[in-house]
Amino acid sequence: MASSRNGNTANTDNVVHTHRAEIEAVQTVPPSKITAPRTVRQVLSMSDVSGVSGGCLNVVLYYNKASDQGDSGSLHAGWIKESLAGALSEQPLLAGRLQKGEINDNNIVDEEAKNIVNVVSNDAGVRLIEARIGATMVEFLLETSMRKEAEAELVFWKHIDQVDPQFCPLFYVQVTKFECGGYSFGISCSLILADLFLKENFLKRWVDIHRNLLSKHEIPKTPLFYLPNLKKDVSLINADIISSSPTRDSGKTMIFNIVSAKQYHVYSVEDLNTLARLSVEEAESELGTKFGPDFHLMSVSEPENVIKIEKCSKHVIKPKISVQNRIDSASWGDFGANELEFRKGNRALCVSYWIGSVSDELVVAIPYWSIDHGVFGLKMIIGVPQ
Numbered sequence: 001m002a003s004s005r006n007g008n009t010a011n012t013d014n015v016v017h018t019h020r021a022e023i024e025a026v027q028t029v030p031p032s033k034i035t036a037p038r039t040v041r042q043v044l045s046m047s048d049v050s051g052v053s054g055g056c057l058n059v060v061l062y063y064n065k066a067s068d069q070g071d072s073g074s075l076h077a078g079w080i081k082e083s084l085a086g087a088l089s090e091q092p093l094l095a096g097r098l099q100k101g102e103i104n105d106n107n108i109v110d111e112e113a114k115n116i117v118n119v120v121s122n123d124a125g126v127r128l129i130e131a132r133i134g135a136t137m138v139e140f141l142l143e144t145s146m147r148k149e150a151e152a153e154l155v156f157w158k159h160i161d162q163v164d165p166q167f168c169p170l171f172y173v174q175v176t177k178f179e180c181g182g183y184s185f186g187i188s189c190s191l192i193l194a195d196l197f198l199k200e201n202f203l204k205r206w207v208d209i210h211r212n213l214l215s216k217h218e219i220p221k222t223p224l225f226y227l228p229n230l231k232k233d234v235s236l237i238n239a240d241i242i243s244s245s246p247t248r249d250s251g252k253t254m255i256f257n258i259v260s261a262k263q264y265h266v267y268s269v270e271d272l273n274t275l276a277r278l279s280v281e282e283a284e285s286e287l288g289t290k291f292g293p294d295f296h297l298m299s300v301s302e303p304e305n306v307i308k309i310e311k312c313s314k315h316v317i318k319p320k321i322s323v324q325n326r327i328d329s330a331s332w333g334d335f336g337a338n339e340l341e342f343r344k345g346n347r348a349l350c351v352s353y354w355i356g357s358v359s360d361e362l363v364v365a366i367p368y369w370s371i372d373h374g375v376f377g378l379k380m381i382i383g384v385p386q
Contacts, residue, residue: 019140021131021153021176029173030125032085035092039121042306043098043192053309054160055191055358055383057198059337060151061351062137065181066343080175080185081128083210090205091196092121094189098165119170119192126171129156136180141350151352155186156244159357182349185342191355192307195300195366198335198379207340214343251384253355254283255330258378267367267378272299273312275327276363279380280314282327291384295361302367312363330379355383 045053088095099120133140133153143150154176160168170190177183189197196202256279267275276297284290291314298309332353341347355362364381 019133019135019143019150019153021133021174023129023131025130027081027128027130028125029081029084029088029095029128030123031089031092031095032082033089035089035121035123039093039096040305041093041119041192042304043117043119044306044308045117045310053192054162055362056157056188056356057191057194058151058155058157058354058356059187059189059203059351060154061185061187061337061340062141062349063183063185063342063346064137064349065183066346079210079213080173083206083213084126084128084173086209086213087202087206088126091200091202092123093119093196094171094193094202095123095125096121096170097124098160098168098170100165117165125169126173127156127169129172129174131174131176133176133178135178137178137182137184137349138180140178148354151354152356154184155188155356157188157357158244160190188356191298191358191362191364192309194364194381195307199366199368201336203335203337203340207342210342211344252287253332253353253384254286254382255332255334256282256380256382257326257328257330257334258380259326259328260377267365272365272378273297275378276312276365276380277314277316278327279363279382280361283382283384286329287384289384291361295363297363297365299365300367334379355381358383359385361385 043053096119099118099122101116101118140150154174156172156174158168158172160170170193172186172188174186174188175183176186187197187203258275258279276295280291280295293315294311294313296309297312298307300307332351335353337351337353338348362383364383366379366381368377368379
């Protein structure tokens with residue numbers, strides 16, 4: 001018997017309805033260079049938001065084995081530590097931690113101001129998990145009846161401690177190897193940083209750094225952190241310490257593009273609330289379901305770099321918004337992950353997105369723009385829990 005990723009013991013004598021991933025290694029990856037000065041993002045909560053503030057965006061990318069050279073999953077896990085560190089140096093908040101207390105101009109925390117919470121780029125690092133699953137990728141993907149439960153094995157997430165959040169990573173990467181030699185990259189990113197991950201196209205930049213690293217002729221054939229060279233008895237891993245939190249998956253997710261007729265438009269609080277309510281109504285119509293009377297809106301204020309989480313009521317008079325906007329249906333595919341090739345010519349077979357660990361209806365508003373196409377507006381991501 002071996003320890004599973006959820007801290008349980010896998011017993012082969014019982015019928016298992018979902019393939020379980022077994023953790024083989026856990027590492028911490030800090031940015032490749034010291035972040036100076038530190039970046040700070042304030043998290044402004046207007047009410048009790050424990051049901052959404054600890055949520056995460058999950059992404060899983062599936063890849064075939066790239067070549068006949070050894071264990072491609074372990075090779076990628078080794079090289080990923082180096083390329084991920086480079087990408088984090090460009091988005092250091094992803095490797096930061098939550099801290100309670102107000103931060104002054106000298107980056108000193110006033111812990112007396114306990115009601116203020118910030119994300120600080122303190123270079124504490126992200127978690128990189130290497131795991132193995134006892135099935136081929138085809139077998140795993142054909143498990144359609146329990147697809148959501150199965151894919152939860154390919155990502156790792158620890159709920160943020162509401163009392164001592166400063167010890168909790170906000171970003172995890174899990175590399176899972178299948179018996180066929182294929183592998184998956186499972187990413188879990190705190191919702192309070194999801195805009196940095198999505199809008200700034202962190203994945204694409206990471207892929208570019210990764211491929212540039214592999215293209216250098218002077219690098220060794222295997223990375224420094226190549227697990228088969230370091231592998232120990234996996235039964236020695238303490239499953240009580242290295243275990244993922246139980247998944248609370250959002251039942252359904254919908255995305256809308258809010259296209260503004262005015263370039264570089266800054267949305268007021270009233271505009272955001274009204275557009276969020278309109279998006280919720282559109283989602284209810286398309287899903288054929290009714291939300292509860294309230295939902296939480298998570299939005300980013302730029303350039304102050306403040307994320308605001310507030311509870312909104314559906315049943316209020318909607319004021320007229322200050323600009324003309326168009327609401328269009330969108331999809332996760334708009335973010336371009338399907339096109340990513342960590343190795344040249346090896347495009348992702350498929351990509352899955354979902355919002356996890358959220359117990360309340362949630363709307364995430366992410367500003368976006370395209371200078372080339374003259375498009376400015378918002379992406380409204382709506383998560384509906386089961």
